[in-house]
Amino acid sequence: MIKLQNVTKTYKRGADDEVIALADVTVDVAKGEFVFVVGPSGSGKSTFMKLLTREQLPDDGEIYVAGKNLATLRPWKVPVLRREIGYVFQDFKLLANKTVYENVAFALEVIGRPRREIEKRVPEVLDLVGLTDKANAHPHELSGGQQQRVSVARAFVNNPRILLCDEPTGNLDPSTSVGVMKLLDRINRTGATVVMATHDQHIVDSMRRRVIELESGHVVRDQSRGVYGYGG
């Protein structure tokens, strides 16, 4: 489902000053897997996620997502790729002037889905995330955990094959985080591949899923049923 082959990405900070974000990274994620990408800030997690949505292109190496080679993907085809990917942000990124229902429906509206489908699919997803009774509320009326569940609903409403979550519990307290993780787990069980960047040790340790650890742009560990740190 996701394949990185010897991927290197550097950022230029000045004329002779390059920062290596990812160095020779090779990773293979199968369909239906749940993968944590862990590592301290600046280890390359964010770059890893941005490469998968083709917000950025690597300097070197090849990336395949949902069967598409991102290097040769034509720019006008990028939206098609992104329809296969749901994206959950650390800061939710909900539109404040829209209701919960409208925020979720927005993701279908703007890719031109017919109204009939929107009216059928949005209530289903709101039910899945347990927010049916909040459909007409605005984001500021919700708790952080509820907002993140709306964000997950929006990412999943289009039935994407891949769900990318960038620190989805970063702004939540531990007990709320558990609720969001249960939701992600449920979505994973429907067959979606989930990749979650995090540095939340408790969550990684309690889920016991595959862990890819990055440090200064290198993959230093790739372990199935892993924990956050060595021996942790």
Add this chain to the structure above:
Amino acid sequence: MTARWTYVIREAFIGLRRNLMMTVAVILSVTVSLTLLGASLLLSEQVDLATDDWTGRVEVSIYLCDDRVCPAITSEQQEQLREDLEAQEVVAEVFYESKQDAFERFTSMFADQESLIEAIDQDTLPASFRVRLENPNLFNVIADQFSTYPGVEEIVDQREVLNQFLRFTNVVRTAALVVAAIQLVAAGVLIANTIRVAAFARREQTGIMRLVGASNWYIRLPFVLEGVLAGLIGALVSWGLLWATVPQVAGGLAQDIELMPFIGEAQVLAVGPWLLLAGTGIAAVSSILALRRFLDI
């Protein structure tokens, strides 16, 4: 209407309303530039109309000698001249204007300028043959052939008078076009800036749209439409302004100047589509240029 068009149009109107002051500035700026553009186009129309009318009427004047510059023409010479003129293929009509006729025409033309009339008497103005040509451009054929005739004092192409008028109106028209062009560029820059501000204000929304896989045109179209709507409104207002003023002004002038045909409502109507095209075109181009780098994938 499908869901996607509802979305695009709704977003465009939200943008226009949220940014009301800028929208008003854009509309005014488009209005001013297009009014100027329309005025210069109408001035061209007016000149063409007057020119067509005049070229049909202008004549070649062959002034006859009356002893002041050259020996007075004899009646045999005059008869010969008329016969030869009428035999020419390029000549459509020949009139004889006597000294008396010329004096009367002059006094009626300058009826309100007594000092001019007092300066001349019935003998001052020369008699002439006034020749209307099939094609006014063939003046030289006549001039070459008849200027050496005995009794001919001078041959004058009346189009010269018209040409002086045309040169003057050309300067005015060009000046108006240049100012209109500069204004139009200014309007385009203002539109580009407004659209950029609008896109920046909604960057959160467009960011989400990008990540959920909205196509590029779907993200941009509301902004382009926002610019085009402002341009369209500006064009309509300028058309309305021209519609309300030009026929009135032309009508007023037509009462004072009877010699010339004037443009009216038909010409103002005809210029409208061009104004709409220019207004929406400049708005679309500057909006698209403004968004090109801002909302890239």
